[in-house]
Amino acid sequence: MELAERAAVGIDNARRYTSQHAAALVLQRSLLPQHLPEQSAVDVAYRYLPADSRVGVGGDWFDVIPLSGARVGLTVGDVVGHGVHAAATMGRLRATVRTLALLDLDPAELLTRLDDLVAQDSDSHAEGGPIDEALGVTCLYAIYDPVSSRCVWASAGHPPPIVADASGSVALSALAPGPPLGLGGLPYENVELNLSSGSVVAFFTDGVVEDRRTDIDIGIDRLAQVLTWQRCPLEELCDRALSDMPPGPQADDATLLLVRTRRLGADHVADLELPPEPTMVAHARTLTERQLAIWGLSELSFTASLVVSELVTNGIRYATGPVMLRLIRDRCLLCEVSDNAHTAPHLRRARRDDEGGRGLFLVAQVSQRWGTRYTSSGKTIWAELAIP
Template sequence: MRDSDRDEGEAALLAALFGGAPRCWYVLDRELRLVQLNRAARTLRCLPGEEAVGRRLTDFVPGFPAAEMTGLAAEVLATGATLTGRLVRGHPAAAPDRAQVLSLTLYRLEDGVSGEQGEPLGVAVAVEDVTARESAAERLAVLHRAHRTIGSTLDIATTAQELADVTVPRFADATTVDVLDEAWRAGPAHEGPVSPDHPLRRAAYRTRHGGELPVRIGRLNTFPFPTPFTQSLADIRPRLVSRLDYGERWLETDPVTTERWRTAGVHSLIAVPLVVHDTVLGLAAYYRYERPDPFDEDDLELARELTARAALSLDKARSYARERTVATALQRYLLPQQPPSVSAVDAAHLYMAGGAGSDWYDVIQLSGARVALVVGDLAGRGVEAAATMGQLRTAVRTLAALDLPPDELLERLDTTTVRLARDSAVTPGSGDPGSEMIASCLVLTYDPVSRRCTAARAGHPQPLVLDPSGKVLPFEVPGGPHLGVGGAGFESASVELPAGSVLALYTNGLVTDRGRDSDASLERLHQVLARPGRSLQELCDAAVYTLVPERPGDDAVLLLARTHHLAEGNVAAWTFPDDLAVVSHARELAERQLVAWGLDDLVYSTQLIVSELVTNAIRYGKGAVQLRLIRDRTLICEVSDRTNTAPHLRQAGSTDEGGRGLFIVMQLSAQWGTRYLREGKTIWAEQPLPGPL
């Protein structure tokens, strides 16, 4: 190719480049002065046009980081290295309220021939306006972060704050989130428009630089009417105020807030209702005051998507909180409101609802002035778990009424738990036997006559036992498997306690919640309880202050009992040979004891009860028979023998010679029953003590 042809080709290429290329091209000399620009640079106005020719770079890029751009051009001029796709951001002088993003490509111009390095003549700069592309990428980044961040928990306040954190400062300079009062309190869903006077609560607030909260989190916050906020809640449509005019009438409805906005420089806002399937949860508001570019329709669409994403998570949090509230209410309803008053122990408890689980406790009066203390923890949460807990508690009370020892009671309770799990199958017709139901339980009985404490446990923490001075007493209860496993046995342990000892039964939530060290927590619990002069309720409160975190993640139960000893003067016992001739003597001894106790009014009825029970024990049993009278809150009459044959109450016919003994006992007693021993049984009957007239 001839040199003239090459020159003509290069001229044509240069003419096309500067004449029809869509990019803006600028040519700078060695002094970084503008010497030439193409047609696109004059018409597209990426940077100032023809009037900038002959001026330095720092003089014709107002609104952009001129020093940065000058440094880039100087670097290319000095090194000859090409810079491609360098982004710079600014606000052009022609539209200072609109952010603009430019992509710069810089080449060094040289006077050398092809393939040889010549002297630098200047710098060629290709400029492309990529504002739309970068804005779209930034919106996608905000959406991506929102999908990763919002909804990490099932807490309403945390979810609302996640929305505020995602949007500030990448989208807005300040964000507020308000939820309806009933949604905040886990109430029923609110469908349809929201009236202007409907109460809301501030759920989240964040600004670019922090600062004092105008409305504290959780406080009531009602928007004045009419405003874009109330209008948005009224028709469930978002509102865009692209340019805030402080002369508008609606701003007069709340002068305090308006003045705060004016001081901060708020110039644009968006209000978007939090809506899920026509259920209104609240309102999110976004503000700009430092970023000069106002919100536009693209920003409104992004605000819709962000708010819709947050609304889904908030609705899940509300539903979870509502179910948790219902489960907690059900659980509290199924638990004793106050431990019953019994003579064997003084009792107090604490119950802290954390994860709406299914912890339970019970204090059960047993025969012979004894008492049973029970604490359990069912795995699972929600209404179903709370209902199952109620079933287990009922089963425990039913089994306790049979006067079963703790280990045997747990064996039968384990069978009941397995049956409940089988009956609560969650996949009918699939052959699945149902979801696994696992629970832990500790059953402890205390006899104030013998001062003997007996306990068995199924996967539950050891009880803590302290003597009257606050010193820990050794009481190792053998560990058994959790309830619901099935097929395993349980062992019990016994210890004799001095009167005034403190028994502490608790669930794992008290000592191991949120990964706390259980040994350290137990040591702190011991320190709390080792205060002999304080009441049990004071000790329970002190345990809460010391052990339970501010927002517990699991339920926590602590049941405390201080033991009593029934004085020897309130107990009388005799042993008789298996001879029916001793029945009359047993009646006489019972009469003398009642007279000594001042219970003359109960002599006749007690003699009949003693006569029937001793006669039956001698007639149908074997070996010696023991009669015991206990004066407690009732008069207790017990007859024990060495046979395990249970008596049965029946209605005797008119011609029957026998069968009326137990019927007489039932008529004369407030309650009666059978207690099985390791060897033999005890038939007992209770009569109320005569009260003052």
């Protein structure tokens, strides 16, 4: 009788463990991107290998986030621990990173805000509650700009990326990681790097380069060696990288995100510096119409001229220096106006007797998306127009 009871308890525990593991795996995979959006800025390939079933799934995540100005945000992170709680924490942090990224924050500022949120959550768990799984999470966030070929990244305790340039030279980034999320201490810092078109950048979690039998330095050297084949297709590079992992059960999730950079040619970008004079609005409209005719987008002339007119007028009215107009022909038409003012315009509902206040409303109505991002010298207001 006692033997039967023990057997029943063992079977019940096994069923519970199997159910929890399956739920965690489904949860994690449902929260990870299933289809990454196509980008003009980068080509992407990735692999995600969950930990062995005897250990459970962990909290690795990655994401590719389209940003304004044809830029792209790239992130990879690793939650401490395994199971349902780790997978749920991963989903929460990934969603938070995506939300903050869409505010056009630079990497160091994004990680600072994410760190504050994790610290606040951990404080709420401190008094008798469960331990917050987000405490001690590592995360790396990068922004790549295909117009300037400039990449900026920052790390919260996460291994720095490995870069293989177009010539085949491979180097570990000079990024000095800041503290993991929620632990406080040193501030996060941005590292800037100009990437030649065709460079391959490897973002990874420690499960790719470290296990019980392999030191992390050896694993990083092994991954760097794979990247010397950077002219190979990214899918093949992913397979090569993970085939070098030692056989047998893995104690941790392994996530690898490979990115090959592209550069938008000069024939896809038009820049114009305008003095802060009201007469320059007409000049900006003329330039826009002329450039769209060159690009074969004359159908967009009226709409684009309207958007440019409103944004340039706004810049000239409130800025104290020159206004920069940029047009980018990408998967859509991008109109950007930059000035030295740090105050952002706000969409509002104009009353019938108001003489102004309708410009941004018109921009919002005729564009796919619009927004504001801040720079060290001021701000940029941008709008995206669909190409017929």
